[in-house]
Amino acid sequence: MHGKVRKQSPIFVRIRFSNHKPSTPLKKSIFLLLFISTTAFSQTREDSIMIRKIYNEVLTNGQAYEWLRYLCKQVGPRLSGSVGAQKAVTYTKELMQKQAFDRVFLQDVKVPHWVRGAKEEAYIKVGKQKIKVPIAALGGSVATAPKGVEAEVIEVKSFQQLRDLGKDKVKGKIVFFNRPMDPTKLNTFEAYGGAVEQRANGATEAGNLGAVGAIVRSVTTLQDDVPHSGSMRYATGVPLIPTAAISTNAANLLSEKLKENPSLTFYFRQNCETLPDADSHNVVGELKGREKPEEIIVVGGHLDSWDLAEGAHDDGAGCVQSIEVLRLLKAIGYTPKRTIRAVMFMNEENGLRGGVKYADLAKQNNEKHIAAVESDNGGFTPRGFGIVGKAEQKAKIAEWKSLLAPYGLQEIGPGGGGADIGPLAQSGTVLLGYKPDTQRYFDYHHAANDNFENVNKRELDLGTASMAAIIYLLDKYGI
Structure with a gap:
């Protein structure tokens, strides 16, 4: 083929040939290439618009910060087996019911009960x-x-x-x-x-x-x-x-x-002493999928915290962010293809009973979890996601980097998923761990200064939007 190709726009391409006419198979190949390019551009533009809506909504109407204020100041420390932990279960259940999610329910969990x-x-x-x-x-x-x-x-x-x-x-x-x-x-x-x-x-x-x-x-x-x-x-x-x-x-x-x-x-x-195991719960809220409701995507954090402080970064932030993800999707009018669950896991700090129980119940109920996202690294400035899965699954998620990079999400690749969602890996679930900036996390980790005042609203909201964006992409394209 003799000819020149000149770009006219991201969608349209004008091709000028010499006196030789292109063959019919060549024409088909050219038009197929144009169709694929046009479709890809259209999808990318659609995704960019949707992700921008997510960020606009959370940065103007975000609710997570005030939810966190209540969890920290009115509920307070939430070590497994404590009165505070039970209050947190009640609060987050009622909170998700008020958001009118399609279903909100509890999962019974026996947890350790250590007291200081x-x-x-x-x-x-x-x-x-x-x-x-x-x-x-x-x-x-x-x-x-x-x-x-x-x-x-x-x-x-x-x-x-x-x-x-x-x-x-x-x-x-x-x-x-x-x-x-x-x-x-x-x-x-x-x-x-x-x-x-x-x-x-x-x-x-x-x-x-x-x-x-x-x-x-x-x-x-x-x-x-x-x-x-x-x-x-x-x-x-x-x-x-x-x-x-x-x-x-x-x-x-x-x-x-x-x-x-x-x-x-x-x-x-x-x-200190260890008392008999106590009754507690995971708290689950979900949006039902319209096309593949049997496929589940989880976003979650752990509801328990150490008894010395309010558990703001560890892990109140992850809990309210997870609930906010579902609220955001509803607020922008997005109806998911797959079922999306926000899970408040109980007992990550001293037993991991909630994460294990959730995975056990998923197996007993023959549930198909395609992906799970966990936020348990604090409510700081977003940096990316660590991925646990097959090479081709990691590669697919990495393809979304161009959509997420404008929002500071540069670190997308192999890494840790999260302790609570870890047990789901045995059933082939792809795990993603939300990665905020790490430099200040251990200033507060498990200490009496892990209080609400040390969480920045904008950083918390940006993290929520990051999680909602990756959930949107996982839901739309699968994994």
Whole structure:
């Protein structure tokens, strides 16, 4: 073929041939190419308009921030098994009913019931001097004796270092795990992963060697006086020793004092206990699909929070964002092809019972979940989504990047989905974890300062719109 092709517009192409006429098969190929290009452009334009509507609606009429205010200020802390957790179930159920979703229902879940008891206390004792330090029992820990526990301190930064010391040097001591989050990691979740084993398994490692207690440097990048709690677990057959977190400033101080006086002692007292499992619920609201109602897309967060604070970023933000996604789709007049569910999972923090129960019920009911999106990284500025699925599924979602990039969603690719939706992966569900900016998350994670005042409305709304946009695309094109 001799000829020139000149672009006239994104849709129309003018082709000028020489004296040779194109063959009929060639004509068909040309017109097929034009049809495909025109259709693709039309779909992309339609999607851009719809996504813009989503953002316009949330940035002018967003409801999530005020819902979060109520959840934090009127309901408050929501540790599994607590009165606060039950109030949160009631609140979110009634909230979704008021939004007139097609169906709102509860799923029964048995959850752990650990209580902190009277406020903890701790001090460093050097001679007759007592220096008080901020401390918080770790979730799942046993209590100390009523009068507390006091002993000399062994400072370590790894389990191997502790094991190398051996039982003779550890027995009767309090083990102090003092490995900080790596400040050179730009992804703070990666830094968290490098330090959190001390909190989760430190008591087991110390108890194995005869320690009488374990204290852990708070898992945060912030240098402050706020201790960060979180869950821990005991291995089977290991002595159950009390364990707690001290603030980063307190950890630095203790480390300095140990260098000056290795024979100093540390005292702490805590009154926590584990009660029998309690009745609780996942809370589910849905919009019924008009074409493929049997195919389900989930968007969710976990309703429980640690008992020290209001659970604003972890994970009140994810819960109200998920409810807001459904409200947004209704508000802009979008009727989904597939059934879209907002799920408030119960017991992510100290058991994951809600996520497991949801997946079990989905399997029992022969439900087909094609995709699930979770928001559990805080209500900060959107950055993208991590994807768990087959290579071709990841590639398909990555094709939508051009639609999402104008809204700051640049990081779309392989990554973590989320703890609560994780059990759905066994049935082939594609998992997407919402990724906001990570730099401030661990300032508040599991700490008493995770309150409503530390959430920015615009950042929360932008995150909601990001989730609604990816849900829209998953619903329209499938996966």
